[in-house]
Amino acid sequence: MFASLDRFPLKTILIFLIAIISMNITYFQHSKTLLVNHQKEKINIFTSTISTDIVKQSEGEASFDEMLARDLRTAAVTIQKSLNPDFHQVTNEQLVELAKQLNLDGITLFERRDDDLVGVRSSDPKEINASSKTWGIVYDAQIQLTDRKVVDVGTGLTLDHYWSGPIDTASTDVTNIRKWGEYYDGTTNYLINPYVNVKNSLELYRSKVGVDVSIHELLQSNKENLLEIGVLNPEKLFETGPTPNDRGSWYSERLVVNGSYQFRDETEGDKIKEAINTNTTVFYYTTFNGKSILKSVTPIDTTNLKYKRENLPKIVMVATDYSQVQHTLTEQFKGVFFFMCIVTLLVCVVIMILFTVTRKKNEGAVKTVQDVYLDNINSIVQSIKEQKHDIINHITTISWMIKLKKYESLQDYITPLIQEAKTMEYKIKAVEINDPALSGIIQAKLAQSEVHNIDMQVEFSNMENLRLTAIKTTDLVRILSNLIDNAFDATIELPATERKVLVEGTVQANQFVIKVQNSCYPVSPNIYSRIFESGFSTKNAKKNKGLGLHIIKQLIERYKGTIDFSSHEEGVTFSIVIPLKHDK
Known part of the structure; x- marks a missing residue:
């Protein structure tokens, strides 16, 4: 059933295996991309959730912050009206009592001393003699107030x-x-500084509806691959030395604003800078204690989270377990590899079967062409035998003319023979077809035409663009051979001087156009509509050895081609059009 090993299509199998391997690699890469993209989409969802909660929390805290700020101003005005405008006439005990009455956690009075402000009276002994010169924007605001200016410190x-x-x-x-x-309106020799402690209230609020609650819920519901979420303060992350004035533990300058920050790496700083500069999420791979991690850093530009307006935006950092993706890919690859092995085996078997079937089909096609050629070669052999007999007669005649010294008669006798030979040679050389099989059949028919005294003309043009498959060439040889034989059969019934056959071929608009025209006795109009019918023939039964026009038409239509028949004074013409687009 199968082809022998020496004829087995090893190249085809090798090409197929290369294609399968390429497909596997492509599939693996595609699966990897899909899984990574899926994980990135989940990270984006986590980041979006946290970002939304950060905005909501910051808006809520901003409202809470503004409410406290306005209450403290009301308290400051009340304090001013309750105290002597000279702090020397105010006692710390008075401030303790006022704080209780106004539900404050403390009150401090600051005196302006050149470029410094110092706590001179306070309900809290720790505030006495405290200098605000190292308090950053608080100090700047106090200076602007005591200078009777509108405070503008960016927050x-x-x-x-x-x-x-x-x-x-x-x-x-x-x-x-x-x-x-x-508070300072210039009517006192001190600046009033009321305050409240908010640590407990903030922690209570955040424990119920804050960002930390959302982070905890996301971590719990995505334990399989979500490792950590943190909202970071890049100002603190990029510090290279001690925090100015030793304020590293201050609430506004804490590194981790929400969540946690355990999975740190050396490249994170550069990735955060890139995210801030491009204002986009940056994904990157890293390792932590041997674990593969896919991380993302996203800038969140929320004004309420900034200590000063020029501060950098906060960063949402998400760390996920990338080894889960690698594990999934490994399992998928095992399954796909097993499946592709089975498919490869089946396809190899199919290729072997198709190869065998195709080889037999091609052998059949070759045999068909060989049969056509054998018929024509037999005709050529017969022609050569006849020409040999004629040549012997010509040579005998020429020999006797020479012996008799009939040179003028000899010249008249040889001239038409030479002309006839040149004409035949010209006809054969004129056949320039970019297909050996078609060229051979035309030359064979030219030789036959000489035997039957048929004036056969061949005109082919633009044949350098002819591209045919082996199967199509086989069928075209059969079609053309039978059409020319039909033309010979019809023409040979005429006197020798009227026997004419014209074969034209050209390639145009990606089509192979062939015309076979022959002289013949007038054709009855009754047969026009029946000429391509199955079983119909104008030949005698003994002569009818060809394919028949019905079969010829079916062969042509197999290749999406057409065949037309027309009758005219010179005889009949068969016109064939075969598309070539499938052969390139």
Whole structure:
């Protein structure tokens, strides 16, 4: 059943195996891309969720912050009206009592001393003699207030004679997070600084509806691959030395704003800078304690989270377990590899079967062409035998003319013979077809035409663009051979001087156009509609050895071609059009 090993299509199998391997690699890469993209989409969802919660939390805290700021101003005005405008006439005990009455956690009075402000009276002994010169924007705001200017430090709430800064760590008590108010209208020799502790209220709020709650829920619902989510302060991350004024533990300058930050790596700083510069999410791969990790860093530009307007945006960092993707890919690859092995085996068997079938089909096609050639070669052999007999007669005649010294008669006798030979040679050389099989059949028919005294003319043009498959060439040889034989059969019934056959061929508009025209006795119009019918023939039964026009038409239509028949004074013409687009 199968082809022998020496004729087995090893190249085809090799090409197929290369294609299968390429497909596997492409599939593996495609699967990897899909899985990674899926994981990135999940990371984007996590980031979007946290970003939304950050905005909501910051908006809620901003409202809470502004409410406290306005309450502290009201308290500051009340304090001013309750105290002597000279701090020397005010006692610390008075401030303790006022703080209780106004539900404040503390009150401090600051005196302006050149370029410094110093706590001179306070409900909290730790605030006495405290200098605000190292308090950053708080100090800047106090200076602007005591200079009777509108406060503009890039953050906080500014009102008449008043400014309240962001919630931050107390420098005199780092265990507390406070909200301050700064009031000075020029009627006192001190600046009033009321404040409240907000650590407990902030923690309570965030434990119920804050970003940390969302982070915890996401971590719990995505345990399989979500490792960590953190909201980071890049200002702190990029510090190269000690924090100015030793404020590294301050609430506004903490590194981790929400969540956690355990999975750190050396390249993270560069990735965060890239994310900030491009204002986009940056994904990258890293390792931590031998674990493959896919991380993302996304800038969140929320004004309420900035300590100053020029501060960098906060960063949402997400770390996921990339080894899960690798494990999934490995399992998929095992399954695909097993499947492709089976497919490869089956396809190899199919190729072997198709090869065998195709080989037999091609052998059949070759045999058909050989049969056509044998018929024509037999005709040529017969022609050669007849020409040999004629040549012997010509040579005998020429020999006797020479012996008799009939030179003028000899010249008249030889001239038409030479002309006839040149004409035949010209006809054969004129056949320039870019297909050996078609060229051979035309030359064979030229030789036959000489035997039957048929004036056969051949005109082919633009044949350098002819491209035919082996099967199509076989069928075209059969079609053309039978059409020319039909033309010979019809023409040979005429006197020798009227026997004419014209074969034309050209390639145009990606089509092979062939015309076979022959002289013949007039054709009855009754047969026009029947000429391509199955079983119909104008030949005698003994002569009818060809394919028949019905079969010829079926062969042509197999290749999406057409065949037309026309009758005219010179005889009949068969016109064939075969598309070539499938052969390139």
